[in-house]
Amino acid sequence: MSTPSQLNAQHIRNFVPTLHTKPYPAIDPSRVKLPSPYVVCIIGGRGAAAGGIARAYVQAGASGLILAARTRFALEETANEVRSINPATKVVVAECDITSSASVESLTRTTKSEFDGHLDVVAVNAGYSGPMVADVLKELPSDFQTAFDVNTVGCFHAAHHFLPLLLASETGAKSFIGISSISAPMVAGWAAHAHYCASKAAQTRLIEMINEQYASKGIFCTSLHPGGLQSEFAHKVVSEEFWSAALIDSPDLVGAFCVWLTKPGARKEVLNGRFLSCKWDVSELEKKFDEISEKDLLRFRIAVA
Template identity: 30%
Template sequence: MADLAALPKDWIVTSGQFTRKAYTTVYPAIDPTKAENSLKEKTVVVTGASQGLGARGIAPAFVKAGVKAIVLIARKADKLAAFEEELKKINPDVETLALSVDISSAYQVCTAWSEINTKYPKVDILVNNAGVETTDSDKTHEQDPDIFFRNFEVNVKGTHMMTHQYLKAAVSWATTAEPTKIINMASSSAWGVWPFLAAYSNSKLAMIQYNTIVAASYPGTVLSIAVNPGLNDTDILPSTLREAGFNFNDPMPTGATLVWLMADPARSQFLNGRVLTSEWDVEELAARKEEITSKNLLTMQLNATLGAEQFAN
């Protein structure tokens, strides 16, 4: 693997570009205060909401977009209570519900959704943002299985349990005109080969394929998109990446990108079941819609030519 410290400081962004323009700050198309990105009267549930991207980028962007209500889920109740007050400063009228939940616990997830569904029978958007990174070695024989699979407990099992409970309630009202909407936070480590992120990258790879299968399971009535937020200064950032000195993204464009994706399902339908990076220009993505769908881009696939027809001659 290359010496990360020797790479350009913007390498994380430039090496992963799919669009000509790449952004690490909010730009006009994704401005959550614009009318075309409005989420007025919508209700959103955000996991991992007490810190990191959830607190600094995702939840604030949804509140700026005018959601009626936001449900904040995280393990630390004290941080959630303080964060509710911060969101009220953005919009005093926003309704908030803060729930202390470990999403790897089936009991806690079911209990939380019972409370959510009682107060908000229709939840428009679920953002599966909560995640952990616990890789303890870059050598497979040194990795503690319990530590390794903690990533899957939260990043995969937790994502599934939140999605499972959400869809149990949402399938009763979801239509092609008004689909259920899900964001699953991904990572570029899922398609990179970074042994020091072994547990995390494997769990995110599984989650990206999970996202694709959820979308395929409910044709037209579920919009499920995976989003890689790029490099952010969060608590789960491994020391190897921090010490490399790469530039960090502003967390707000990730939240604003999610708002853009969720505000108009018809606009973002072509990305259903796919994965994208929040740094990519959404207008360029939309301009490449036919290419993306016809070639089935932005999905995890086996890098090979398959099918008996290739041997016909």
């Protein structure tokens, strides 16, 4: 028998009838013309999701892109790829350890100096998970600590240091996206490994609090499930059976969805501060906007009645 948490996770997956695995015309970033300047910072700038996000924004005409990770050389492949897509985009690579406040603060200074103080979007893609072991007695304390350091505290560092730059960019999109996971609402099932699920749930709650504190000042923020990606990250933690059966989504889908969320004149304010999935069909999602607002859906809560 399914538990309430498993049913809740299933309801989130199937929030709209149509689920996509790759970009489609309604969110095609090549059909978007971003203004100039339009600058995007991706923290955790290597890997499948980061590549998809970077490609989408340069296809849409972003004037600037900064890719950050703990090691600079890991970013060069993505940087060279996006330069080939749009040579007009200024691409900067930078070292950043998201678990270090000082390192994230340094990245903020680099972003400000390289792009004349202008920033539109911050996408926090850095993430950590140890093996999927659904037993707290068997999970390693070191994995639990690292997951919170990267997934939760790291997102706080990014918000703490980058929100002032987003706010200062008066003509910017002022968007802060935390790349989350469908694991965030899970507490049961074979994939419910505590260190990852709990840290991603805490990250999602942090995004809700950023919304409460800064939506009135123009900040748009969301927690975004990037789909099931065949990434280096996933390869380390999932079984081969799960790899081939469930990780079927294109990394370009999450990138296209991010552009749809943050393109000028199209911000979906009703989605501000909420948990979203890039797999959801956006036309069907838009039809649920009134319901989302009236019932305050797609947020974490404790049921008391």
